[in-house]
Structure formats: C-alpha cells, structure tokens
Amino acid sequence: MLRDCNSDFLDHLAESLPEGRLCAPAPRYLEEPRGRWHGRAGAVALPRNVEEVAAILRAAHEARVAVVPFGGGTGLVGGQVASDGPVPLLLSLEKMAAIREVHPSENVLIAEAGCILADVQGAAEEVGRLFPLSLASEGSAQIGGLLATNAGGVNVLRYGNARDLVLGLEVVLADGRVWHGLKRLRKDNTGYELRHLMLGSEGTLGVITAASLRLAPRPAKQGAALMVVESPAAALDLLARAQARFGEGISAFELIGGMGLHFLAETMPQVRLPFEAPPDWMVLIDLGLPEGSAPDGALEALFEEGFEAGLVSDGVIAASLAQRAEFWTLRESIPEANRHIGAISSHDISLPLSEIPAFIVQAGPELARINRYRINCFGHLGDGNLHYNVFPVLGRNRADHEDERAAIKTCVHDLVYAMGGSVSAEHGIGRFKTADMQRYGDPVKLAAMRAIKHALDPRGILNPGAVLPEEPSAKGEM
C-alpha cells in the first residue's frame, strides 16, 4: 500500500539531501503535451548526482511513497503524469545534464539523463560524429526520458530505436541501490541484458541517471528527394528497390499523405510545398552514402527505375543541403499542422511492412461506419510505423466527436492487432494505453512483466499506474 508524498515525508527526505533539492511543482511538471491529463505531485525533487537520486529512492522505498520520474515532459502517453492514486514525488533529472565523457575514436559519448537531445547531437557533431536519434521534440526531450521510453524518430530505419544506441547504463533501482553499468563495449555477454530491460520500461523498473551512447560516423555524402508515389503499395515497392541499391545507405524513408499537405496549406502557409497540386501520397527519401558516391545521381537512377515501373510520377531531388532541410521542415511540420486542425484521435501504430497497404485500404471504410472524418496518415514507412490520425471534416471540430473517440480507437486498434501490428510503435504505453495492453497484450508476457516488476520493485513505488494494467491480484507474482 502506497502513502502520499506529504510534508512529513518531505521533511524527512530533506534531511538526507543538500539545500534546495526539493521544490513545489510548477505547472509545467503536471501537464502533458496533448492537455488531456493533469498530474499531481507532493513536490519535485531535483537531484544533482546519482548519490542524491539514490538517497531519494531509498527514502521513498522505506516510506512507500510513489516516485514519478520526469524528463523533458514531451511524452505523448502520460507516463510522466500521475492523475490519481496516492500523491507521488516527482523526480526530475534536469539538473543532471552533464556530458561526462566523449570518446570520438570509439564513437562513444556518456551523457547524463537530463541532457537535452539536441545538446547531445551537438556534442557529437563537435567531434565530427553523429548521434542518430532524431525526433520532433529533440529541442526539449531529455536523454533519460528518451531511453526510458525507447524513443523512435526518423532515423530508425538506418540506426535503430533509442535502445539500439545504448552501450551501457547507470541506473538507480527502486530501493536506492545503484547499478554501475556504464560500459563502452560493443560486445559483452556477461549475464542477463538488464540494459534492455530498463530501456523502454518507462521508469517503472529503475531510474536511468546516465547512459553510454553509441555515435555513428557522419555519412560522407548526403542527399534527399521527395517522390510522388501512386499508392502506399508503390511506396513499399520503391523502398525495396532503394534497399537493393543502397542497403543501409537509406537514412529515412517517410510516407506523407495528401491530407497532411492540405493541413499545412490550411494552417501553416509559410511552409513551402514542393508540388503545385498536393499529391495523394509522396515519400521523403534521405540517403547517407560513402565517400566516392553521388547521392543525387543515385536518387535520379532510383526515380527512373520507379518511373519506368509505374511507381512514381513526379519528384524533386534536393539541389542543396538547404533544400534537403526544407524537405525535412515540411515533414516535421505535419504534426504541428495536425495540432492546429485538432485530431479527434491519434494512433501510433506499426505493422508488418507488407500489411500496410491493406491496412490503409481497410481502415478508412471501417471508420466511415462511425462517422465522416478526415484522415491524415503519415510516418516512418521504412519502419512500418504509421501515425494514423483522425480529424473532423471541414466545418466541424473535435468537440463534436468526443463521444466517438473510444469507438474510433477500438476500430483502428482491432484492425492493427488483427494484422499482427502494434498499437504503440514508438510512444510507449504510459498511462493512456494500459487498457490496450490488457486487451491486446500476450497474457503470458503480461504475467512475466508483472513478475519482473514485483522482483525489482516489490513495493511498487516506481511510476505506479504506468505500463502495467491494473493487477487482477495484488501480489504480482506468476
């Protein structure tokens, strides 16, 4: 049974910390980007080193007070906001923002949890390397949260998810013990892979305080193109042909639906659109190739092959890095345009690549049975990851459809599940999707997750309510 984070506990905790490590929660700590949920907290703890994090968790463990780890606050599934249950202590890592070590010759960098992603990217660039994790919120998202949620983004096709960029971790467990696992090794088969268990556990198994991150060489030659494709199936065919030509040289392969371009024209006219008439479907292809290759020629050759095969009908190759950046601005502006329009329901789904065309064909008519909507389907096609967002038709707004949200979600998620997909591709489970875990999760996996949670956090103080659906039994053992 958990207790509230009250003044008694805070007084006790303050004794084991230096001055000024505890403060009242400013509003920004209690909000989440989509404004649906509002969190509560008895206080915000701002530790400056791993020993202070350990002291905080030791005290919370002893007092059975819930702790909600907080990073940049950019999570989209409510993992950072506890809106019910006992009042928690909010643990923000923002003051642990040092880059501890940089090893260019090893392509390794060690960053603390509070580092902003953009700063880590910058530190890598300073030594001529690339930290490939890249997503819309990189200006405020923090490494700790990005790793705890195994963030995805636009370079997963080439470099993998966040977990694939981590060589080692420093983690404080629920009872305050510290696992010193900041290795700089590419290969280490000494025991269970605790690292991957912590990555993606959304702060429910331990608190990541620092990570040993793998950097990549900066691609010698870069290039990008926008190509108008006949359909999502044509886009997949084009991807396969691109992979046959360039292999891992493809840094990103993004699908952009026509609706997103209409939304941009409607709400962000300052964003330049590449084609006079917005096409139904286009792809953004980003290449990073070795010394001695010519990305533009390579993209031209791909376009010709696609054109002859009837897959692409038009296209533009970036004439400069500035134009390449413009292509990416277009892509990255779509989520903002979506916010201006106001989605009724947003879905972060993944599917086996070959199922994607069938999903897009079937989902529209299924939803039309509920009501008339505008659908903006876009995302990381190369990863099989679509952002499938449902909007009101012109003249109506999301409020008119509030009572349809549950039905829309079930409709989309049931179809995804039936096709072997995932209802949370890159955003995680947080608190918004625990019911989906119960509905769609493998029951044996769920039982194993509960057993692991119980083994590593027997008192359940770490981010309670996140990831795991409510337990049928209180015990949590298998």
Add this chain to the structure above:
Amino acid sequence: MLRDCNSDFLDHLAESLPEGRLCAPAPRYLEEPRGRWHGRAGAVALPRNVEEVAAILRAAHEARVAVVPFGGGTGLVGGQVASDGPVPLLLSLEKMAAIREVHPSENVLIAEAGCILADVQGAAEEVGRLFPLSLASEGSAQIGGLLATNAGGVNVLRYGNARDLVLGLEVVLADGRVWHGLKRLRKDNTGYELRHLMLGSEGTLGVITAASLRLAPRPAKQGAALMVVESPAAALDLLARAQARFGEGISAFELIGGMGLHFLAETMPQVRLPFEAPPDWMVLIDLGLPEGSAPDGALEALFEEGFEAGLVSDGVIAASLAQRAEFWTLRESIPEANRHIGAISSHDISLPLSEIPAFIVQAGPELARINRYRINCFGHLGDGNLHYNVFPVLGRNRADHEDERAAIKTCVHDLVYAMGGSVSAEHGIGRFKTADMQRYGDPVKLAAMRAIKHALDPRGILNPGAVLPEEPSAKGEM
C-alpha cells in the same frame, strides 16, 4: 530442491508425449568442443513442436527436474553440459528445424530453434537477402542456441550481435506456459523488452522455440583487402579513417596477429598466406557498398591514405570474390590452427576500442612473469573483441602448463576488468565463467539477475548452474 531425472519421471513424461520423443543420451550430447567437461543426462527429449516443449517443461516444473536446453552443442563455455548436481533432462530442439515463414519484402524470416545457421543463411540467399549472423561453427550451430547465447561473429561491426537480428520470439517459460511473441515489427513499445531478456540468458529463463529474424539487403558491391599495419594502434587509426570514408559500409574489420600466421604455416600449410614474410600485424577489411560504388578503388584510396600516414606498409586487394573468400578462409582457419597447437588458456575479451593497444602492450609482460609463452592475439577489432590465446613455446605442450592456467586467466581477466572490458565478449558465461561473474560482475546487477531468475523460474529447473554464480542465500530474492 531439484530431483534427478529418473525412470519414474521419464515414464510419467512419456505419457504426455507421442512415441519416440525420449531417448538415451548419445555421447555427442554430453561433450563440449574443448573436451574439458563431460555432461550427464537422464535422457534426451526431442520435441517436434512448441506444444511438446510446453508439455516437457510443465512436467519437469511439477516434478522439479532440471532441464538443460541443447542446440548444436558448439558452445565454448559449457552452457550445454551439466557435469554435477541433480541429473537433468536434456532438451534438444534439433527436430524443430522448420523455416516457418519467409517475407522477402519485409526482410523477415521466421525460423525454428533447431535450424542450422547455414540453412537460415541459405534460405535468406534464396530470396536475394542476407542473414548476417556468421561465425566459424555456422555449419552446425543452431538458431536456438545462437540466440540463447547472443552469438557474435564476424559481421557484428555492421549488423550487430545476434540479439540485434531478432524481431520476435516464441518462448516456453519454466512452467510450460508459452509466450507467443513472433512479431515482424521494427518498432513495438508495448511493455518490457522480454525479447532481449531471453536473448543471452543461455536457457536459464526460458526455452526459445522459434524466432522472427531480420534479414538485410545483400550489399550491391563487395570487396576485401588485407593490409599490413604497424601496430594495433595503427589498425585502430585505419579503422577510424575507414569509417569516415565508408561508414556502415564496413562489414568486418578483423585483426590478425603474426603468431596466427606462424601457426597456420606450422599446422595447415595448405592455407595460402598473402605475404612472404608473416607480418606482426595485419587487418582484413571487408566492404559492402551501395550500387554505383567501386570497392576496389575505395580500398586503394584507403590504403594510400594509410600508407601516407605511416599506418600501413603493404597490402593486397582481393581481385575476385574467390580471392575474397581466400582471405576469409585464412581468417577462419586460425582457430583450427590454434587447436592443432593446443592453447593453455583462451580468452574471449572485449575492451573499449581506445584501450586495446595498451592492453596488448601490457598483457604480454604481465604473463611473462608467470612463464614463457607464445601468444596469438586476433579477432574482431571493429567490435573491440579480441581472442587472446596463450600457448606453450616450441618444444613444450599445454600439459606442461596445466598448473599455470588459473594464474594466466586471472592475470588476463584482471587487466581486462581494470580497463573497463568484459571477460566474455561473445561466448557467454555458461558454466566455465560463473566464478568470473562473481569476481567481476556488478553486485547490484547480479542481485537483479537473481531476482529475475527467481521470478521467472521459481523452482530453478532451467539450466541450473549456468550463468548465475552459486547463490549466497537459497532464496534468490533481492
């Protein structure tokens, strides 16, 4: 407390299985490649599908009988041989050797645990794809064992370890429940990463019965070169320059010490050596580049850069795929030559890349304090993974040094540990290295491992004695 796998248990088990699933253990099931340990087993179970595996584990769990999962039997750390403790049931997956599905357009293949690695490589090649896992024992090693031990091999630099090639798993837990996790998704953030916990757990947390494997596009252009380098430091400098030029285009970057070439000349004269006088150090560089590139020219340019920088003094670029294969035969023959000579002590170590030269400089003199030896140092330099093997000087043999083995091991491992390295880079812990886990492992990680083991296998029937050092307490909770 575990019980022996006796006739009572086997009679009971036989009732829940079809005819002919149980047999007496042939010698090959009780041996390990280095012939140091000899295993025992009450019987060998040969299930043909996941339901039969589940029935076997259910029965073993109820009867508290130990189960040792068995793949190709090629493991080098004794994970497959139980030489003491209660007599176990040996569970061989060899009859589950189907390739269930191939999805070329998704770069995915689903294989059962008993598939031989070479057969999976072949199935990928048939559809114009590459399954990148490649190592010396690929002709007999099985997928289940390769994944349970997170095998490494020669392509880790480009494609990652075995775990990085797995999208989903089908696993039978200790009590016979089946986790159906054979997903074909690149992104799936729904709950804890059970997949990575099972991968590398060496059969102590569950039995992998099938895996969804990621394939890669076959590189459009391939090339390879052998280059004579001045030193390991020069080899690392050359690697950094190669990465700046070719990025992930480098498939392998192998270090070969002069001693290995002497051993080849001494024991395998049929293997052609590329240089008249065996150099002290050389590297094998393997490139896989996109369409439109010229690997030979690229390697020439790299050689010239390295030559001008005083890093390389001689080199040969493969004039054909046949010559490239010859280079690899040379590399792959070194372990066999080592066996002919007879190592006193073999070490599978990894280090932070920048520490490798210092390690090689220091390890020799440290060992010389024990006795005079010949050292063959070679391996996957790009991964920071060295095979550091110690041999008698000419005229003596390993038997003369038997009593020095422990001191040699401690000397090498202490130095590795002091430099932030791992004493098991790709071979795992098995039974031979549990004492090293105790000596060098992080105590908090060890406690967490025990808690997880206890949570998922409360009766401890899965591969007892492997991976985890003997427990101080019987309980295994944190």
